[in-house]
Amino acid sequence: MSEKSIIVRNNLIKEYQDVYTSESLAALEALAPFNAEVKKLMAIRLKRRRERYQKMKRIDFLDPSTNIPGTSIAVKDARSGQFEGAPVPVDLQRQWVQGTGPGAKPNAPLESSIRNVAYALLSGADGWMFDGEDALGQTSTMSLDNQRNLKLAIHRDPVFLNAARQVASQMNDWSRSFFGEEKIGDFKSQLDFTTIIFRARGLHLDDRHLRMADGASFSASIADLALYVTNNHKTLRERGASIVLYLPKIQTAEEAALWNRMITQLENHLGLETGTVRVYVLVEQLEATYQLMEIRAALGKHFVGYNTGRWDYINSVSDAMAWDPDFINPNIESIGMTYGYMRNYEDRVRRAVNTPDVAGNFALWQGGMEPNIPVGSEDGVASSMKKAIAGAEREQAEGASGKWVAHWKMVHIIRPVWEKHGQANQMGRTFPALTYTDSDAAGLILLEAAPRTIRGARNLLSVGLQYGNAFEQGMQAAALKPADFFGDDNVLYLMEDMATGEIRLSILWEWLHKKAEITEDDPGTGLIKGTVFSESIFRKLLEEEYNKLLNARDKDVHTLSKETTLPIAREIVEVYVNETIKIPWFIDLLNINLNNHDLKTARERINLYVKKLKEQGERVTENLDFKL
Known part of the structure; x- marks a missing residue:
């Protein structure tokens, strides 16, 4: 490997030869030239951030007469849906509840660590976003443990099936005590219910185990993309399952265009048709909300939908407005999805996904994450679950096709909110067309009176x-x-x-x-x-x-x-x-x-x-x- 462009730390190629396979190492090499592009765009990010601070400048919409940087698509065409997308795959058309969490545990042997994946795939969630980023510890070799566990689960390795058998029994024990019934019948067939989704690390992060031969740090996004897709695409396609990623922390359509080129290059390298890999985008950055249609157009056939998160997005608003002495958030508890700038953010996302592309395809809107866990006093659990259900009902009414939960115990509490309506999704629901006025821009940083204590x-x-x-x-x-x-x-x-x-x-x-x-x-x-x-x-x-x-x-x-x-x-x-x-x-x-x-x-x-x-x-x- 030393004569090639990428160096793997220590003896990890041998220790993780099931992750660093010859095929995945070749894929990393094929994508390595993009590392410089990632670094360039991250430098541009910091430059924009400094200029906002120095010039006391707000984020604004792109000039409609220009092209999306990194593409030949005109901004005005992106906004009007004059771009090529693709229909939502069958196994993503119903995603009432997605779970989120890592596929590995810190400092745990394989038999214990892989139980995370078993809990997820037996949860009854329509999809599970296995996190390689915000929820996955990065100590030691956890990012590689996560890749290994997902590969073993996708390939139905005996070590995974044994863990799943044990986990199913424990989950049924809890279900009997909480719901009065078991939720898992045949655990093997239940494993095929949940669509597997992987969240790669964002462009702003570097991998801890790879470097370029010249000593430059290596993009964590490229590492995650190459390893996950290369190691699992054949088995997923043989099963008729989609290859799905969540892309985090995208700030601009130019960054989305870079992701699109990297994914397309990997598809070409693996002999896959363009659009085989599908992506959700987590709208976690204020700047992205000013470029939603442009991001969607830049990802083209790969794009499947948007997710509206809460915590990351609030942080991005705070960071983007750090220069403004009058922009001061209230208590975090006051900033829900109906608060000022959050309300306007959510509204733009639902309008963006329900704008058809040139072939009439709409996209998905996956709502926010429910962080509650039903563990505590009887009154505490009852009160929190009531709030959780009310939050899900609000998002369903607003047009979301589903939402997230942060723990498997929440799946069957939230899922009935969408189940009772019976629609697979709410794509194509009618909302006003997106506009790009000064008032729209101001609404995305709208503060409202709330306690600061x-x-x-x-x-x-x-x-x-x-x-x-x-x-x-x-x-x-x-x-x-x-x-x-x-x-x-x-x-x-x-x-x-x-x-x-x-x-x-x-x-x-x-x-x-x-x-x-x-x-x-x-x-x-x-x-x-x-x-x-x-x-x-x-x-x-x-x-x-x-x-x-x-x-x-x-x-x-x-x-x-x-x-x-x-x-x-x-x-x-x-x-x-x-x-x-x-x-x-x-x-x-x-x-x-x-x-x-x-x-x-x-x-x-x-x-x-x-x-x-x-x-x-x-x-x-x-x-x-x-x-x-």
Whole structure:
């Protein structure tokens, strides 16, 4: 491999020869030239971000008289549907409930780790998005464990079937106690019910195990695309199943066009017809909402639908508006899908998917993620499930063809909302045509009055600290709640992923650097309405919330982490929130400290990141432990 353009770290080709097959290594080589393009577009991203900050400039719509960068498609043609798409495949036409979660566990043997895939495929979900990004831990070789587990499951390997048999029995035990009946009959036939979907890592991330031979870091997007599709396309197609990806963190149609070229090149390399690989796009970035039809057109025959997420999107709005001293978000609990800019975002997505392409094809709209888990007191579970069902009913009424859940136990709670209507999907439902006015642009950053409280700040800090700690332990998906509610079974844990930490720290950054005023008196601190959220308040709350975690029981904060990863999580939170120039991604500071439990080393790495960002305008995204 050394004479080729890509280097694989250590002895991983041998240890993961079932993942790094000769075919997948050849596919990586075929896609390697795109690595420079990815880096170029990520540099352009940062440049746009700096210009917005320096010029105090809002995002706007593209000029309709131009072409979509990276394509020959005119912006005006994309907006009017004058582009070539493709019909939605049969196994994606009904996606009432999709589950989301990783296909591997941290530091677990194969027989235990692969149970994640079994729970997903036996859940009764119409589709399961196996996460390679926000919910998948990246410590050690977890990204490769995820690929291995998915391949074993797709190929129905005996080690997977044995795990599935055991998991089916356990799931039925829970179903009998919760629903009064078993939900799984023949487990083998149940495995074929759920459409397998894979979320590749975003263009902003680098792989931890691959480098270019010249030492350049290697795009995680290319790694995930090549490994997953190459290792599984034959078996999936033989089964009559689609090859489906979720593409995260796309900001522009130019980036979508790059994804389209990479996917097309891989299809050509594998001898597949263009459009064999189908993609959903997670609309997680404010800028993407200004270019929805352009993104759809740029992905052409590969595009199948959009998903409206919450946490990532709120974070992107906060980040894009970091320059504006008047743009200050309220408590995170107030920013639901019916709040100001979120309401307008959702409306544009549903109008975009229901605009036909040149052949009359519509696309899917998959609603947001339900983070609740039905575990807690009887009253707590009943109250939370009522809210979860109400949220699903709202999205169904608004035109979504389905939604997500973050835990398999939620599937049969949410699925009946769509089941009772009986429609496979809501494609082609009539909504007003998209417009591109100044009013439309303003609506995408619309703030509405809502509380901004010390209680809200405590919640932001506590969960942000806990998430950073969980991430560094290899759990990028974790059940969390603020420390003040530990032991209160009426307040349920929520499944949180990377976006959880991102948005919580973004809002704290806003409050501190834009001098946000607290909207209510706080008896606990004695602070009164109108008090400016200052550095001294932040430091006081940080100390208090951190100490609560140090004193928490092992169930809520692993005891061993209190002297290893938790202090590093605190350091990252403190630096991120205090830095005058907002750091683009919280995940960057976490990634450079993966597999590191030494606070001194963490501080050195964080300082390296901040210095490079300030002096060179660049992020540190490589695996600092992987040197040629």
